[in-house]
Amino acid sequence: MKKVMTGNEAVAHGVKLSRVQVISAYPITPQTTIVEELSEMCADGRLQARFLKVESEHSAMASILASCTAGARSFTATSSHGLALMHEMLHWAAGARLPVVMVNVNRALGSPWNIWTEQTDSLSQRDTGWIQLYCENNQEVVDTIPQAYRIAEIVKLPVMVVLDAFVLSHTAEPTDIPDADLVDEFLPPFKSDFTLTSRRHQAFNPIMSPDYYMEFRHKIQEAMDQTKKVARDVDEEYERLLGRGYGVMEKYNWDGFDTVLVTSGAVTSTSRFVADELNREGIRVGLLKIKMFRPFPTEEIREVLGGLRKVAVLDRGLSFGQSGFFAQEIRSTFCNEEERPRIFGFVTGLGGRDVTPEMIREMIIHTLENDRPKEEIIWVGLKQ
Amino acid sequence: MKNYTIPEKELLSGGHLACAGCGAALGMRLALKALGEKTILVIPASCWSIAPGAFPHSAFDVPVYHTAFETGGSAAAGITTALEVLGEKETTVVTWAGDGGTFDIGIQSLSGAAERNDNFIYICNDNEAYMNTGIQRSSATPYGAWTTTTPAKNPKERPKKNMLEIMADHRIPYVASVTIAFPEDMIRKIKKAKGIHGTKFIHLLSPCPPGWRIPSERVVHVSRLAVRARVFPLLEIEDGERYTLNVNPDAIPVREYLEAQGRFDHLTDEEIEKIQSDVNREWRRLLKRTEFSSALFHANQR
Numbered sequence: 108m109k110k111v112m113t114g115n116e117a118v119a120h121g122v123k124l125s126r127v128q129v130i131s132a133y134p135i136t137p138q139t140t141i142v143e144e145l146s147e148m149c150a151d152g153r154l155q156a157r158f159l160k161v162e163s164e165h166s167a168m169a170s171i172l173a174s175c176t177a178g179a180r181s182f183t184a185t186s187s188h189g190l191a192l193m194h195e196m197l198h199w200a201a202g203a204r205l206p207v208v209m210v211n212v213n214r215a216l217g218s219p220w221n222i223w224t225e226q227t228d229s230l231s232q233r234d235t236g237w238i239q240l241y242c243e244n245n246q247e248v249v250d251t252i253p254q255a256y257r258i259a260e261i262v263k264l265p266v267m268v269v270l271d272a273f274v275l276s277h278t279a280e281p282t283d284i285p286d287a288d289l290v291d292e293f294l295p296p297f298k299s300d301f302t303l304t305s306r307r308h309q310a311f312n313p314i315m316s317p318d319y320y321m322e323f324r325h326k327i328q329e330a331m332d333q334t335k336k337v338a339r340d341v342d343e344e345y346e347r348l349l350g351r352g353y354g355v356m357e358k359y360n361w362d363g364f365d366t367v368l369v370t371s372g373a374v375t376s377t378s379r380f381v382a383d384e385l386n387r388e389g390i391r392v393g394l395l396k397i398k399m400f401r402p403f404p405t406e407e408i409r410e411v412l413g414g415l416r417k418v419a420v421l422d423r424g425l426s427f428g429q430s431g432f433f434a435q436e437i438r439s440t441f442c443n444e445e446e447r448p449r450i451f452g453f454v455t456g457l458g459g460r461d462v463t464p465e466m467i468r469e470m471i472i473h474t475l476e477n478d479r480p481k482e483e484i485i486w487v488g489l490k491q
Numbered sequence: 492m493k494n495y496t497i498p499e500k501e502l503l504s505g506g507h508l509a510c511a512g513c514g515a516a517l518g519m520r521l522a523l524k525a526l527g528e529k530t531i532l533v534i535p536a537s538c539w540s541i542a543p544g545a546f547p548h549s550a551f552d553v554p555v556y557h558t559a560f561e562t563g564g565s566a567a568a569g570i571t572t573a574l575e576v577l578g579e580k581e582t583t584v585v586t587w588a589g590d591g592g593t594f595d596i597g598i599q600s601l602s603g604a605a606e607r608n609d610n611f612i613y614i615c616n617d618n619e620a621y622m623n624t625g626i627q628r629s630s631a632t633p634y635g636a637w638t639t640t641t642p643a644k645n646p647k648e649r650p651k652k653n654m655l656e657i658m659a660d661h662r663i664p665y666v667a668s669v670t671i672a673f674p675e676d677m678i679r680k681i682k683k684a685k686g687i688h689g690t691k692f693i694h695l696l697s698p699c700p701p702g703w704r705i706p707s708e709r710v711v712h713v714s715r716l717a718v719r720a721r722v723f724p725l726l727e728i729e730d731g732e733r734y735t736l737n738v739n740p741d742a743i744p745v746r747e748y749l750e751a752q753g754r755f756d757h758l759t760d761e762e763i764e765k766i767q768s769d770v771n772r773e774w775r776r777l778l779k780r781t782e783f784s785s786a787l788f789h790a791n792q793r
Contacts, residue, residue, distance in 0.1 A: 128576045131569065157572045162603030166565035169558065169600065173533070173569030176556060179576050181569075195559055303556055303570065305529045305582040308549075312557040315546040 108284045114275030117245040117282050118184060118210050119144035121252025123154045124290040128179040131159035131170040135189040136222050137272040138212045142184065164189035168196035175205045176311055180256065180297040182207070186272065187214035187228045194232065201236025201327060203312055206259030208252065213372065214272040215458040223459020224272035226372065226424035230400065230432040236327055238266040238334055239401040241371040245275060245282045250351050253294045257341045260297060262330045271373040272459065285349050293348050331402040338399055355399035358411060360386060365416040367393040368471055369433060371400065374423060374462050381467040392471050397433065408440050415448040419474040423456040430483045451480045455487040496675050498524040507550035509542040512707025514697035514714065515616045516542065517671045519587065522614060525681035528553060529581050533567045535597060536560035537589035537616065538623045561596040563588040564604035567611040583685050584611040590631035591621045594652050605661040608689040615654065615692070618699040626702045634769065635762050636754050643757035650769065655728065658692040662731035665691040668723065672714035676725060676737055696723045704753020713751050720748040721774045734781040745770050
């Protein structure tokens, strides 16, 4: 059924379709309409879940880890400072191998206060052991949440589904709500191998000596490696059943060009428009949208970008003292390769500054006209 | 001959790693006897993160969920919510946290859970400092006490928080103080808490031999002195307003309690006098509240 809805409404529908049993969340702009909609759904019985209205994001994460351990499919949503406050428990989630799903609405971090879109909040959590999936539009949001649970419950790792503040969260667009019966077929009820129950005397998260700890860390890395295939398989299965698939990355306008722009999130849509426009003008450039940032699809990136001459990377976030996150990751992917593209790292759109078609065009033209990047970061849209 | 009211079944085995004479070990043993097997323990960072033993060992004969320091309230809320959704009604969820995890870093998540009246028992094992990390002061450390961060030449200058009143003011159904020196009272209160729906808060005073600088065999004795000197009254507060004093102390001088412990060795007579007058004032305040609650209760009855 098609409906005009915001990204945050799409999140709520995705949660409902996933038959989540426990929700625990704390309001933060621009996530609030997610928790409002879920509260309504729980109140009128459209969603058979218990909603814990906790007093902080830290408690939101701590409580869903506990409810998931006790055998309930669990969800939370947050943004920016809320995600930063959860940081400790994000590590805990992966360490405990809990298949929880969280939506993060990308928003810049203070100081100074800023409520608009930027990816630094989620990307700076890249080392916490969470799978990260970035969505381009509201349709992808509603489709990704059931996929996220499916992936999480197979590989036993938490999944973060990410969408842009306001550009998606508060922008309404026609979105098809997937058929509930088909989603049920796709996503079976949650069954955990190790459930916290008074019927079995087990210890969860005990202290573990150096004799064991490292092997458990190794297992998390193995699960991350396994995720690369699982995420693709899950997406293919979703597409077979429900008619829409996204892959862990998507090549667009890929026609034997030797220069490609790499994007993620909502700015991908603007980039598609620019790439089409440039191609009509005879300027040859392709586009690569990366959906899955963790695990980073290293092998696939090598395969698709390996033969190219130049790669422009659009980063809407920054690791101070290094460069954009995506640029760093793509550079490291190629460091041991004989043949490697020149990587141009663009940083733009911080704190919700608009990334216009003109700015994207500027990045592409800059990449085409220069033999190699002169700096690690090429700032676009920075006022002088 | 008096009837033996303490359940015989042991749910804490020997071989745990608590110190000799640890008040928290005796407290845990008694608490588990009262709680029984249908219990899930939630343990935020505290001595009991270590004491059950490291993976793959556990001294508990009940399931245990270890969790981060400040999540005693929120983790229990998550578990109890999941159990409700899954239709499990027989299990009691019990958080066992230290005073640091309760008075300080965990007060927010505990307050949140209490405000929602989430259905679990919260036991604060109060040994009046961060003992697991090596005796650093917490907001449960009493006035004048030595700790490694309040050295004898600059001991703690502020009184401890009144956590019992803070919790009672959440209007949760049940709040009670217990010590291992009164085991029947402790067992009765925990069993009573088990039968009440909502958030229950049990405050356990838990002498720590290395932290309080007392001999291992004096833990029960010092616990009893705390009650007798009115430093730690044994009481119950129901629905935030009905006060019951369970033990009428014989009001020994507080000096006897203080002098039994090395952590107060440096105190001057003036400081001991000040502590005595603080204890007297707090006791009068408690009596007034108890009388008021009794008057209110009787007024409501009419």
